[in-house]
Amino acid sequence: MLDLEKLYSESAKIMKASVIRELLKLTRVPGIISFAGGLPAPETFPTEKIKEITSTVIDREGPLMMQYGPTEGSPGLKEELIKYIKNDVTDYDFKQENFLITTASQQALDLLGKAFINPGDTIVVGLPSYLGALQAFNAYRTRFIGIPVDNDGMVPEILEKNLGELKAAGKPLPKFIYTIPDFQNPAGITYTYERRKAILEIAYKYDIPVIEDSPYRELRYTGEKVESMLSMDKKGYVIAMFTFSKTMIPGFRLGWVVAKNPEIIQKLVIIKQGVDLCTPPFTQAIATEFLKRGYLETQVKANVAFYKQKQRAMLNCLDQYMPKLEGLSWTKPEGGMFLWLTLPKGMNADEMLYQAVEEKVAYVIGSAFFCNGEGKNTMRINFSYPTLENIDVGIKKLARVISEFAEKNKEKAAH
Ligand SMILES: Cc1ncc(COP(=O)(O)O)c(C=O)c1O
Known part of the structure; x- marks a missing residue:
């Protein structure tokens, strides 16, 4: 039998399945509202234009x-x-x-x-x-x-x-x-x-x-x-x-x-x-x-209009549903596809993910983006892919998870 561990290069050896990837797997359950991905919305894809252009350029070149x-x-x-x-x-x-x-x-x-x-x-x-x-x-x-x-x-x-x-x-x-x-x-x-x-x-x-x-x-x-x-x-x-x-x-x-x-x-x-x-x-x-x-210029304009609406919806939902906790905040980006949410100090977004997945809502743990393992109380949420309806339902769920988790944390601290 091949002893692959012996054969692999040093570089290949350090490329192990990370905890993060394992956590992301958790978020792929049926019925979950995922803010974890970073995908563009398929509604933005210029399918008809691409069909026509493909046929034209194949004929030509x-x-x-x-x-x-x-x-x-x-x-x-x-x-x-x-x-x-x-x-x-x-x-x-x-x-x-x-x-x-x-x-x-x-x-x-x-x-x-x-x-x-x-x-x-x-x-x-x-x-x-x-x-x-x-x-x-x-x-x-x-x-x-x-x-x-x-x-x-x-x-x-x-x-x-x-x-x-x-x-x-x-x-x-x-x-x-x-x-x-x-x-x-x-x-x-x-x-x-x-x-x-x-x-x-x-x-x-x-x-x-x-x-x-x-x-x-x-x-x-x-x-x-x-x-x-x-x-x-x-x-x-x-x-x-x-x-x-x-x-x-x-x-x-x-x-x-x-x-x-x-x-x-x-x-x-x-x-x-x-x-x-x-x-x-x-x-x-x-x-x-x-x-x-x-x-491309037309496409960019259409994408901007489409995502702007989603971003505004997500920011409104956060304002409306998130509990008033000291230290809970989120960024209000001027563009892109992501918001960054910071939980009160001491709250661990890695641990909270299990509870979130049970409630059928997912995010990416913020610590995944820190080369030094910091950022345990942070998370990334994506607004470009989910529908407006899922943004509303998902943020409501996330707000509930955060409230309950904060409550549990308080109880733990009291004991
Ligand atoms: C900052 C950044 N760089 C690079 C990429 C890779 O994108 P792609 O390979 O699709 O061009 C991404 C994708 O999300 C990204 O966010």
Whole structure:
């Protein structure tokens, strides 16, 4: 019999089924209202348009889109993205060499891990940060430096203090700073302009690249757009990542990396060759036509209107149903797909999940997003996928679970 444990690489060995995944399994019971996922609503998928475009592009360029394509991505799609990015970054003349098409942003995270992390290297992530990024980077046996994220973004003073101490001790500096500045997954917060600037200044001072992971940027429901770090960066330190997953179709698995420094892109291209040769030219051809016809702008507008309504509904339900407990609060994000709920100190959202599942409502435990295991009294709740009716019923249930759990906690404390 194969002794697989002996055969597996060190990296594979550390990729064990996590407690979090086990907890998520719990939430997949029939009849449950789940705020745990992070899925776009299927009602937003542009099915009819995709049907028509697919048939048109197959007639026009079938053999080409069914063949292998360049690792860098289709030049046609990049051409459209160069125009599209002008909506966001107006003062820079991007070229094809600044773009890499990826098999969605999850692949970009993996490529960046491969490009920068040696076992034992450190990287900076937010407390909290996107779980999928922590998993992708963890595969390269990195050590995380967690920097708190408050309502305005990653706290620059703490970042600077950490880096200063490392430098003073002659220790190696982190390989990169990973950020999600717009409507962060999980907390929903948006970095202010000042925070973005401060983090960039620190990156320049210590010579560390900044990853700007930006899947939600276009999904803004209130407030003013803040300049992207890619746009603010004048020195080529920012590596930005985007995706069609939240604005078009997650099943296309299409994303793109943009860097003002083309050397970074060249390195990622070489790495990607060994990963999947190329992102499917088939979906790239369809997406190119979608952009060419200006459908993406229309689609983004429709998604914003749709999700804005759901977010407002969830915030109203929270106001209406949540018990008045000291320390119970939630974020009011200006966009994205998630709210972040903080329970009173001492209440454990991991433990409460069992009770919530019994009541047929689910969330993701907040501690899953903390590289240091903190955040036990927090949770992430998603509003993009559940129906308006389920938002109402589910938040009512969650409010009841929180009330009862708080009551039990009080009793426990009294004994
Ligand atoms: C911050 C962040 N980055 C990356 C991803 C991965 O998205 P995809 O691979 O679908 O582009 C997600 C998905 O939820 C995310 O929230």
